[in-house]
Amino acid sequence: MDKQELYEVAFNIINHKKLRRFGTAGHVACALETYKGNIFTGICIDLPCSIGLCAEQSAIAEMLKNNDTAIRRIIAVFEDGSILPPCGRCREFIAQIDEKNIQTHIVLPEMKEVLLQDLLPESWDKKWN
C-alpha cells in the first residue's frame, strides 16, 4: 500500500466524537502498514486532566492485539485532512515496540516521508541495542 492509500485509510475513519466533560475522540486517525502487509488503524482520545492517547498508540495496540510488531509505514491525519507528524512520545513508542521500527517510514505533511531514525537521531538506549 502506498502512502496515498494509507492516507485515505486514516482519513476515512476520522469521526470526531464529543465525550463527557470536554472529552473528545476521533479527530485524529492513524493508519499503519506492517511488514507482514497488515493494515491497522486507531483514533486519538483526549480527556480532561491530560488523560488520553494518540491515534498512533491506539493503532499500535490494535497491531499488537493481532501479534504484529514491525511497522513499514505510518501516518496520522487530522480531521481537516492535514497530516500530523508523530509527537515525541509516539516516536519513542514506535521505536520501542520492535527493533525494526527505527526504519519505519513516517509520512509527514505534504506527503514527505522520512525514516523514524531521522526523527530520533540520538537514541537513549543505544547502549542496550
Ligand SMILES: [Zn+2]
Ligand atoms: Zn503522539
